[in-house]
Amino acid sequence: MIAFENVAYSYGGGELLSEVSLRLAPGSFHFLTGPSGAGKSTLLKLCYAELLPTAGHITLFDRDVRSLSRDEVALMRRRIGVVHQDCQFLDHLPLSANVTLPAMVSGRDSAIADLDDLLNWVGLAKLTASLPPQLSGGERQRAALARAVIMSPDVLLADEPTGNLDWEMSLRLLTLLVELNKMGKTILIATHDMNLIRAAKQQVPARVLRIAKRRVQLAGADL
Amino acid sequence: MKLLLLADMLRGDKHADRVVPPSGHTAWLTSFTAAAMTFLAVFALALSLASGRLADRWGDALARSATIRISAPTGQMDAQTRAVLDVLATTPGIARARAMTDAEQRALLEPWFGPDLPLDALPIPRLIEITEDDAGYDSEGLRQRLTAEAPGAVLDDHSRWRKPLVMAAERLRLLGLMSILLIGATMAAMIILAANAALAANAQVIRVLRLVGARDAYIARAFVRRFTLRTLAGSTLGAILGMLGAALLPSADVAGGFLTGLSFQGAGWLLPLILPPLAALVAFAATRFAAFRKLKELT
Structure with a gap:
């Protein structure tokens, strides 16, 4: 699905990531941990080609990201659902339109037909007409998750999806992600919440990647 | 596209x-x-x-018309006018030619000199209006013939101001x-x-x-x-x-x-x-x- 080969990323003269090699196999569940500023969000952005590596190769669905045209990047992103840390909603559109945005831009009206089921699944069925600024942190995160999965993507990336949530809501969101993984989706979650990782490992065989000193390592099994 | x-x-x-x-x-x-x-x-x-x-x-309109101005002593004016009209009648490319009447000439001058212009007392040149046909005429050839037949006649084909x-x-x-x-x-x-x-x-x-x-x-x-x-x-x-x-x-x-x-x-x-x-x-x-x-x- 997604493969990094000796990838480096430099920003502002300094190298943020160095010699990163990893492979996200279909149906796998990975956590990405590390201290704040270690490069977790950067690594996720490299995964959906918002950033391009300054060295090495990234392969998305068997295509080198550098060989992709702008249109091809757009088409690739339809196969990758992303839950952004700050949700990235269009504040002038109601929740229902924000959730169906990926389907709208790709012209897949059939996906829009599943909206009610999807909003029921994330527990937001009664808030379809609400504007994003009217939603709580937890509601926004669940809406972001609904938007990320509406196109039934092959890969789901989540950047600190429980960052603004209480523990109960975090577990609820985790349950949704685990369900998706059991449906065959590849999951990569960037988080520094060790409790969340421990809770996930009780439900799925998740692997934990840690960014330390600009490199990605497989973390110990004791997490 | x-x-x-x-x-x-x-x-x-x-x-x-x-x-x-x-x-x-x-x-x-x-x-x-x-x-x-x-x-x-x-x-x-x-x-x-x-x-x-x-x-x-x-x-279009002005290109098809021209004027011949005859300045001659009073005694020769009629003869030169006839000569010019004869020349024009035999010139290829001329559809119509006619001498303007005194009344028409007075009307032309009236805006500048008023209605009481004593036309007979002034050496006003005689004007002959020419309309050419589609083929047109040879203006240089006409000028040469006019010089020979009516020395006081001057062809003005309007090109100078048109x-x-x-x-x-x-x-x-x-x-x-x-x-x-x-x-x-x-x-x-x-x-x-x-x-x-x-x-x-x-x-x-x-x-x-x-x-x-x-x-x-x-x-x-x-x-x-x-x-x-x-x-x-x-x-x-x-x-x-x-x-x-x-x-x-x-x-x-x-x-x-x-x-x-x-x-x-x-x-x-x-x-x-x-x-x-x-x-x-x-x-x-x-x-x-x-x-x-x-x-x-x-x-």
Whole structure:
């Protein structure tokens, strides 16, 4: 699905990531941990080609990201659902339109037909007409998750999806992600919440990647 | 190809129209610019058409007429007039030739000398009016024959003063057409600026759309459609106001000369109706150009 080969990323003269090699196999569940500023969000952005590596190769669905045209990047992103840390909603559109945005831009009206089921699944069925600024942190995160999965993507990336949530809501969101993984989706979650990782490992065989000193390592099994 | 894109764009996409929030000042700025520019274009078009008519009239009507002026002592005037008419009667290319009567000559001079001009007492030259046929005549050959047969006769084929007038009218027509082109270019530049402002103001919207898999064509279409329709609406209003203004201009009058014939005539009234679709086409091309360029900068 997604493969990094000796990838480096430099920003502002300094190298943020160095010699990163990893492979996200279909149906796998990975956590990405590390201290704040270690490069977790950067690594996720490299995964959906918002950033391009300054060295090495990234392969998305068997295509080198550098060989992709702008249109091809757009088409690739339809196969990758992303839950952004700050949700990235269009504040002038109601929740229902924000959730169906990926389907709208790709012209897949059939996906829009599943909206009610999807909003029921994330527990937001009664808030379809609400504007994003009217939603709580937890509601926004669940809406972001609904938007990320509406196109039934092959890969789901989540950047600190429980960052603004209480523990109960975090577990609820985790349950949704685990369900998706059991449906065959590849999951990569960037988080520094060790409790969340421990809770996930009780439900799925998740692997934990840690960014330390600009490199990605497989973390110990004791997490 | 571009027309197909335009037709596709005008059909619209109910989703694409919603994803870009309604923008404030760029909306009325675009419509106002289109209305003002089309209003000016209507008058530039009217000026160009009127100049064209004038150039045609001067070029065509005056080119077919000439005058022979006979200055001779009173005793020889009739003989030289007859000689000239005889020469003209045998000159190929002359359709008609006739000597102007005293009354006609008096009428010509009346605006300058008044109605009581003593024509008999003054050495007024006799004027002979010539109308040529389609083939035309050889003016140099005619001059030589006149010199031989009637030494007091001088051929004036009007070219000395007709050419600068026709040239002036042609230049005026060209100026009108250039004005329309400049107005179109100015409108395109204004729309590009407004589109750039709208795209920059919606940078975050564009970023989100790109993140969820929107292609540049989809994002551009939302902006292009909006600007094209605004331009079409503004331009239609400008064209209507311009045509109303043109209708209020004085109608063509011989005494008033060029300035009273500036309005549209006949089928010419249909021409301003072409301006709104043309303006929409300009807006479509300008916004599309601006959108794709800006999208590459933004994401």
